[in-house]
Amino acid sequence: MSELEIKRLALVEGIGGFWVNDQPAIQLGAPADGFFFKGPARSPGFNAIREPSVAYCIMLELADGQYAYGDCVTVLNLGYGGRPAPVLAQDLGKTQEVLRALFEGRRFEGFRAAAALLDSEPHQDILLRPIAFGMSQALLSAAALSARTTMARVLMREYGVQHYSLPGLAGSCGGNWKDNVDKAIARQISMFPQYAIQTREQCERLPEYVSWINARIDEIGGQGYTPDLHFDFHSSLGRMLDNNVDAICNYLSDVVSRAAGRQVYFEDPLYADTAPEAMERMAQLYEELERRGMSCRLVADEWVNAPGEAKRFAQARAAHVFQIKTPDNGSLTNTIDSIRICHEHGVLPYLGGSCNETDISVRASVHVGMAMNVWRMFTRPGLGFDEGLMVTTNEMRRTAARLEHEDAQS
Template sequence: MNIVQALFVPGYSSFYFDDQQAIKNGAGHDGFVYLGQPVTKGFQTVRQAGECVSVMLLLENGAVALGDCAAVQYSGAGGRDPLFLAKDFIPFLERHIKPLLEGRSVASFLANARYFDTLEIEGQRLHTALRYGITQALLDASALARQVTKTEILLEEYGLPFIAAPIPLFAQSGDDRYSAVDKMLLKRVDALPHGLINNVPDKLGFQGEKLEAYIRWLSNRVEQLRPDSHYRPTLHIDVYGTIGLIFDNDPTMMADYIASLQKAAGSLELYIEGPVDVGSKEAQIETMANITRRLRQIGSPVKLVADEWCNTYEDIVDFTAAQCCHMVQIKTPDLGGIHNIVDSVLHCQQHGMEAYQGGTCNETDVSARTCVHLALAARPMRLLVKPGMGFDEGMNIVNNEMQRTLALIQARRAAE
């Protein structure tokens, strides 16, 4: 079956683009917006509306396949592609990509995904957001053509077994890091709360005391609200490199502080994501490795998660080879073609690295649902609840898509 027509439609994503460096530099709040001038190229303000481009592929059977081009909240930071604005990219899609999509067979998802992921126009690969959305639509097109779920397309083309069990979910709180936790506990989320610790004076503390107090509150709140003794969520907190800021990127000092946080976490497992950002991939790997080595030397059970500078499949391979952390975030929009997400999870599994299939609050319902199917095929250790920062909406989208898909595949297989 072939694609008859390709359409590109501008839209909003589920959150906002934020200038991470300006926030780290101390941009203050004024209500929901940030004060001060942006410092990252492309930003007009420190916080601005998130955008997406929907790719719609009309098929010969009348079905319409969907994919959303979207980029992370902190675009242009940590080695990522620059800010993604619809007005800048729709003319490019119409001119260069539309002719390549229309008339194309959707018989093989992987062949199509690899083609567009490696395609160069005027000597440049496509922006990661474009590759992300185009390949989502191509996966949907293959599934609609064969009248199966997207999970089944991936299982078949990768030769993977179907496992009829949900993926553990990881929820993010945004700045609402207290009441959101209560919501997460009521819905028995497996890992929480992300926390958005992206500022030293307000959230981390100049000696790290505010994060320590927050983790202690988390542990106590779990004890207060958990419905039974069997429910013990993992604590997973993203600190956006701020620990490095208060300890001058000294690996020993950072490791000792991180290890001390386990006391506040009590018996709950603790993961700290992005403790430091030293400005390049090579330096990031070296510094993270030194922190991880020190944690092992002192017998700390706290685990580190790589985020900044670990963006592409190739980056994930390099971080894994160095064993410089315990878990890598597979930040889905940063990988471009969605097949790279599956490849990354499988690589981690084969090389002793925990895989967290993440992404961003700044995605859409379409990309979030697609990511569920990638996870059900590849089986990462945890899956981010997204999009948005409201928790309940993302939980509805991700959890329900996962449960529906598992039920449908099981029913089909029982009927065979």
């Protein structure tokens, strides 16, 4: 393990890869107005239903003159599912001051030792999860630069992992229900469309949409291509059907039948106001799906993404898959802990994130996914499909090539 020494730390304000939404306002019927929405915001911290995103870009100058980077960002839908309001911290200057006091001029024995400072109790009002997320990226990059290797190799060494993997990619097709599905099929993506279903109208349209997707795969997918289908309700189905488990199972059964044997994953179909409520409702739905012999799988996201929640959800058998959303987990060490909990409890670890991330944050997450052997990895940033697939794919392939070369030289 190589030491890393931080000479100087600086922050500059940047932008995220998309925008941020007041999700409850959209789900409760705010009408679209072009790219935006009409009506007042409902969630604390929002001045409008859709607002520009902000990123804090961290730069670490190392003792040997190299620079490491990390980006502090939030997810798209804020102020719901246990997430904070749409602020990164009190202000940029105060955040920089605290991070400088903790890290500037210090030497650390590897990534995990440096990241441990992000749990500093006196500064939790500043070291919010998006800030810890960005700072941990920069520390992981610094450890890799200091060791003259990849971030994935650093994690494998520090966590005792012997083999890395290339996870299947889960493509987000954004708001374009058809063109981006064609792109996903042409690129032979492992799982798609991961479209955020937010309204009653979208819930009602979904069964017919699945029939179209299934036919489109048969038409242009080529022989032997069998992708999984993934639909993210963001709790909108539960709102529409009043969390009635029988009605929800009937709806899901219709969708599954239209998928004609393809594996279907349903993310956060139920509405809840707290993590314990979400866990209980998902566990009930999980049990009913098993009782009916349905082949679909449940994905937990919004309420499972806080330190400590993954273990509780896993023990409750509340989902078959956890989408481990990196910005919501704070430090990458928390993301890694959640992945390991999935492996321990037989839950599929899906390394997710947000369209609002940046190229820097996504690249760091790719190394985490490879080193910790996740099942699927979400392509991002952005919602245009191509840009997120490009960033994720190219970083994964570059990293694999470097790791193979290192292994051949050792």
